[in-house]
Amino acid sequence: LKIFNLTGAKIGMHMDCNKVKGVDCSTGSLGHGLSLAVGFALAGRVNGIDYMNYVLTGDGELNEGSNWEAAMSAAQFKLSNVVVFADNNKCMIDGRVDDEMKVEPLDKKFEAFGFNVFRVDGHNMKELNNAIEAAIKNHQDGGDKPTAIIMDTFKGAGVDFMQDDYKWHYGSLDDEKLAKAYASLDKYLAERCARVEKEA
Ligand SMILES: Cc1ncc(C[n+]2csc(CCOP(=O)(O)OP(=O)(O)O)c2C)c(N)n1
Structure with a gap:
């Protein structure tokens, strides 16, 4: 490293x-993960091995048409063991997704492509966990649809001077900025822990 x-x-x-x-x-x-997952899932079927296939895509990445070909295949082949997470942080490498190439409404799109869809706060582990468990149950119960979990997130979450700013797709930190980033993450973590305790 x-x-x-x-x-x-x-x-x-x-x-x-x-x-x-x-x-x-x-x-x-970008744009190959979902196709690979479809291939892995089909290989499992051919080889008689049952496993889940999890794919993480970005909302910007979903600009790539190959994802939508793979989505059609996943539905066509009834690959209920494929779960795609869309990290919907509204930012790309050099702009906001809405300004470059809109992908919303992602939930309706995946639904139209034949997926079971969950839309969650991607920073809320409980919501995410519930969606993942529902996807696994759907597969185990013999469901015939793949699952899409649309995660609404912020890029650079928790670092106040980076959050929701696509210009931080790349970047390096000097000592001063590093200290500020750590302080911001500590504050973010404390707030999250307090929220989790309140929800429990
Ligand atoms: C086929 C392809 N085109 C362009 C790029 C350059 N690129 C790297 S990251 C990125 C933006 C991706 O946006 P998103 O999927 O939303 O990722 P995130 O914002 O979560 O980092 C682009 C266009 C690439 N890696 N591959």
Whole structure:
């Protein structure tokens, strides 16, 4: 990790499956995760092995048409063991998703593509957990639809000077900014813990 992303390092910004053990596919080019999951799910069916397939996509990533081909396939092949999480943080690499290429309404889109859909606060672990458990139950009960979990989130959540600002897609921190980021995360964590206790 100390030479992360430097020339010659095994771990770069985009993972290379020929260099890093445990990484099954090289990624970095957006829009392939859902297709891979459909392939993994079909392979499980052919090999008679039952497992869930979880995919994380970004809302910006959903601009890629390949996702929607994969979504059609997941529904067509009744892959109830495929669960796609859409990290709907409304930001991309160099702009807001609404300004670059709108993807909303994501819940209605996935529903129209034949998915069971849950829309949750992506920063609320309880809501997320309930949606995941419902997806697993649907599969175990013989449901025939894949699941989409639309997570409403903020990019850079918890770091006040980064939150919801696409310009922090990239960036590095000097010591002063690092200290500010830690302080902000501590405050965020305390607020979250208080909320969880209140909800319990
Ligand atoms: C096919 C492809 N096109 C463009 C890029 C460049 N790119 C890297 S990240 C990114 C934005 C992705 O936005 P989103 O999926 O919303 O990710 P997040 O905001 O959660 O980081 C883009 C366009 C890429 N990696 N692959």
